[in-house]
Amino acid sequence: MRSHLIISLTLFLFVGSIKGQTNISPSTFQQTIKRDIQLPIEAEKNIIDLVASSDTIDIITSNGIFRYHNEKWSTKLLITGITCSVLDLNNQIWIASSEGIQTIEGTTIPNPFLSEGDAVRSMLWEDVNTLHVGTSEGLYTWTGSWEKAAFANSMVVNDIARDASGNLWIATFSGLWIKEGTLWINLDEHLMAVGHEGRYYALQPVNDGKDIYFSSQWAVGRIAENGDHWVSRGNDGLPFGPVTAIKIDGATKRMGTEKGALLFENNKWQYFAGKRWLPDDKVTALLPLGSNKIWIGTPEGISEISRKEMSLESKAEYIETIIEKRHTRLGLVNRSKLSIPGDILTSYMDNEDNDGLWTACYLIAQSYRYAVTKSEDARQKATQTYQALARLESVTGVSGLPARSFARSSDTVTPSRSPHPKVWHPSPDGEWQWLDDTSSDEITGHVYSLSLYHDLVADNSEKAAVVNHIDRIVTNIIDNKYHLIDFDGLPTRWGIWHPDSLNNAANWKFERGLNSLQILSFLKTAAYLTKNTKFEEAYQHLVNEHGYLENARYAKITSPFDISHSDDILNFLPYYNLLSYLPKNDPDRDVFATSLNRTWEAVRSNRMPIWNIFASALLEKDCDLDIALEEIQQFPIDLINWKMENSHRWDLRRDFLPHRTLKDQADKAIPSPEGNISRWNTNPKLMDVGDGGQTEDSGTYFLVAYWMGRYFGYWE
Numbered sequence: 001m002r003s004h005l006i007i008s009l010t011l012f013l014f015v016g017s018i019k020g021q022t023n024i025s026p027s028t029f030q031q032t033i034k035r036d037i038q039l040p041i042e043a044e045k046n047i048i049d050l051v052a053s054s055d056t057i058d059i060i061t062s063n064g065i066f067r068y069h070n071e072k073w074s075t076k077l078l079i080t081g082i083t084c085s086v087l088d089l090n091n092q093i094w095i096a097s098s099e100g101i102q103t104i105e106g107t108t109i110p111n112p113f114l115s116e117g118d119a120v121r122s123m124l125w126e127d128v129n130t131l132h133v134g135t136s137e138g139l140y141t142w143t144g145s146w147e148k149a150a151f152a153n154s155m156v157v158n159d160i161a162r163d164a165s166g167n168l169w170i171a172t173f174s175g176l177w178i179k180e181g182t183l184w185i186n187l188d189e190h191l192m193a194v195g196h197e198g199r200y201y202a203l204q205p206v207n208d209g210k211d212i213y214f215s216s217q218w219a220v221g222r223i224a225e226n227g228d229h230w231v232s233r234g235n236d237g238l239p240f241g242p243v244t245a246i247k248i249d250g251a252t253k254r255m256g257t258e259k260g261a262l263l264f265e266n267n268k269w270q271y272f273a274g275k276r277w278l279p280d281d282k283v284t285a286l287l288p289l290g291s292n293k294i295w296i297g298t299p300e301g302i303s304e305i306s307r308k309e310m311s312l313e314s315k316a317e318y319i320e321t322i323i324e325k326r327h328t329r330l331g332l333v334n335r336s337k338l339s340i341p342g343d344i345l346t347s348y349m350d351n352e353d354n355d356g357l358w359t360a361c362y363l364i365a366q367s368y369r370y371a372v373t374k375s376e377d378a379r380q381k382a383t384q385t386y387q388a389l390a391r392l393e394s395v396t397g398v399s400g401l402p403a404r405s406f407a408r409s410s411d412t413v414t415p416s417r418s419p420h421p422k423v424w425h426p427s428p429d430g431e432w433q434w435l436d437d438t439s440s441d442e443i444t445g446h447v448y449s450l451s452l453y454h455d456l457v458a459d460n461s462e463k464a465a466v467v468n469h470i471d472r473i474v475t476n477i478i479d480n481k482y483h484l485i486d487f488d489g490l491p492t493r494w495g496i497w498h499p500d501s502l503n504n505a506a507n508w509k510f511e512r513g514l515n516s517l518q519i520l521s522f523l524k525t526a527a528y529l530t531k532n533t534k535f536e537e538a539y540q541h542l543v544n545e546h547g548y549l550e551n552a553r554y555a556k557i558t559s560p561f562d563i564s565h566s567d568d569i570l571n572f573l574p575y576y577n578l579l580s581y582l583p584k585n586d587p588d589r590d591v592f593a594t595s596l597n598r599t600w601e602a603v604r605s606n607r608m609p610i611w612n613i614f615a616s617a618l619l620e621k622d623c624d625l626d627i628a629l630e631e632i633q634q635f636p637i638d639l640i641n642w643k644m645e646n647s648h649r650w651d652l653r654r655d656f657l658p659h660r661t662l663k664d665q666a667d668k669a670i671p672s673p674e675g676n677i678s679r680w681n682t683n684p685k686l687m688d689v690g691d692g693g694q695t696e697d698s699g700t701y702f703l704v705a706y707w708m709g710r711y712f713g714y715w716e
Contacts, residue, residue, distance in 0.1 A: 030292065030310075032307055032673060035304040037303070045299065046061050047060070047285050047297025047302060048084065052289065057287065060082060063082070064076070076104045080097070082095050101123070101133070114135060122134035122158060126162060134158065136157075138153050161212060171202060176198075192216075196217060202214070202245055204246040217241070219232060220255065232264070232269075238651060239269055239651045244257060249291070251266075252291065256286050261278065270674075273645070275642045276673070277305060279301040280299050281298070282299055283296055294306075312710075312715060313706075316703055319703060332406075333358060335358075335697050337349070341692050352405060353418055354439070354441055356441075357441040360445030361449070361700045362703070363382060363386060363450075369707045372707060383457070386450070391406060392404075395427040398476075398485075400473045404435040409432055416435065418437075420437060436492070437492045440496075448577060467530055470525060471526060471529075478534070497519040499548075503551075513551045513556070516542070520574070521574030521576075524582065528577075552591065553594060554598070556571055556595075563602075564660060565682055568608070568611065575596045575614065579592055579618045600612075610705045612624045617712045631705075634671060639697040639698070639699050641697060644674065644689050645687070645688045646666070652666040652687065654687070663688070666685045680701050
């Protein structure tokens with residue numbers, strides 16, 4: 001009894017010392033959100049330009065001009081084949097098509113002579129009588145009749161601009177040109193770097209025309225009247241190019257490319273591509289609507305990307321509503337599938353091989369949430385989730401053997417796609433069916449989540465049930481000589497903690513430290529909660545006779561060996577109980593702390609907030625909590641697993657050691673808005689990810705990171 005009190009006091013002092021560290025979070029942040037703009041049917045989707053005036057937006061598509069006002073549409077002009085538009089000095093829209101250059105009111109200028117297949121690419125009104133037009137074959141000027149610029153004959157003229165001195169600029173595939181007086185000068189012969197290759201795409205005057213932004217084959221830049229020039233290339237962080245559209249608002253730079261939109265703000269680039277953000281990656285028009293909203297036009301329609309002020313707690317509440325609607329099946333919590341890719345109205349739940357692990361993660365989130373808020377909703381969800389985990393064990397009919405998943409006996413189940421065979425079995429009462437070949441994943445998730453539920457949520461009667469539950473699981477492993485024995489009497493594929501396998505078998509070399517850490521955590525958890533000496537005796541046996549403590553010191557295998565990101569969750573979770581339940585003066589704590597620090601350093605560059613929080617709490621130091629906060633703030637609220645491609649980007653260097661699947665990976669983590677959102681067991685450095693919108697993640701990863709950080713006092 002006395003030792004129990006000492007351990008309890010030590011745990012209290014330990015938790016108290018790591019809770020309440022400096023709060024690094026502001027009360028709110030700006031959450032980036034995408035909304036699809038629904039166009040009128042006759043507009044179709046091919047966006048040519050976007051123009052705003054007061055509270056009215058004019059959308060120019062290849063089919064006409066359509067006005068958006070007070071969330072209603074009106075048609076201003078119907079005409080096919082529009083290729084370009086421009087505002088005159090009175091802010092009147094002119095559009096170019098095969099029928100000529102005209103206004104909504106019908107004022108028309110005939111097209112310059114265009115060869116077959118050529119079209120107007122750019123326009124600029126210099127004054128009320130002078131219109132300049134760029135084509136694929138040169139520059140034309142209208143002053144009542146057309147005149148072609150002799151110097152630009154056969155040049156592809158992409159954009160035209162005018163500076164504060166009245167000089168004309170043209171961006172061509174034959175140089176960047178400026179007209180001073182009557183003389184045209186090719187700046188590639190006087191100012192520009194050779195690397196621009198004489199290919200220029202877009203121009204944007206700023207600072208009352210004193211400065212000109214330009215885009216070239218490999219860069220974007222600013223030519224400033226006062227000499228304060230600026231350039232950004234891939235090496236400077238420019239995500240991709242060539243940039244084909246530029247909109248500058250003070251220090252905020254928004255740009256479009258053939259494959260995504262770019263934002264440069266606070267000296268940092270952001271990249272928006274894929275259907276998480278755009279209906280099509282080709283950006284044809286940009287319309288900033290204040291500092292926190294922009295419409296982006298593409299050949300497939302318009303996205304509105306905005307920033308909304310949120311708190312982390314309101315973001316968590318939003319994700320909770322998604323889980324309630326689409327991610328719970330018989331109390332199990334996991335991702336959902338979409339019959340029509342990207343369409344959440346076609347969402348449905350299906351069994352998954354690791355339903356047990358992901359449900360355990362949801363219990364972790366709800367346990368921390370209840371500990372922080374004492375919310376009855378959190379308690380109910382935690383209890384319901386615990387009951388689902390309890391059923392995973394009861395349906396097998398084998399004491400201490402949880403299933404991977406379960407379903408009603410009448411349900412149609414999806415066969416496992418795993419290369420390791422898994423079989424569905426009926427429960428003893430015939431009401432259920434369950435999936436075998438339970439993994440170490442499930443056991444790790446169960447032991448940590450059940451103990452957390454015991455410590456933070458359960459009442460006295462529930463505590464007894466949880467302790468018995470953990471007792472059965474760990475006893476089953478001990479009784480079967482540190483194996484998880486399946487329905488057929490044989491060990492499951494990954495349920496191996498036996499010394500002969502871990503210490504002597506070549507095929508278990510890379511799991512030696514990981515699985516040693518797991519079983520030591522299971523035993524210490526059971527010893528602490530049950531007070532049964534057999535668990536401590538088993539722990540000491542593995543440590544003293546088989547070197548499991550030293551195995552655990554090197555739990556994380558790192559380069560040059562294979563790195564399995566799916567093992568990270570199995571690596572980190574066991575540390576929690578080892579460093580929570582062991583007394584401060586226990587010499588083994590130093591080994592586990594050293595191991596954890598080594599493990600965290602191995603994954604530090606992944607910028608995974610959950611591991612930064614784990615390490616900070618257990619090591620009692622700041623393990624990049626600022627990065628953890630930044631990552632959970634920018635975590636998308638669109639949880640659909642869109643296909644996200646980054647292998648074409650200029651700012652990401654390819655790691656010449658590929659991922660274990662031989663897929664290309666970057667040498668740094670890709671922010672979750674630009675890459676992968678299912679982050680527990682996936683590689684955040686993979687260049688190209690996603691299943692094309694066939695699934696929606698549950699967001700449990702965010703919930704655990706947020707509520708665990710709240711519990712330890714890191715934010716809000």
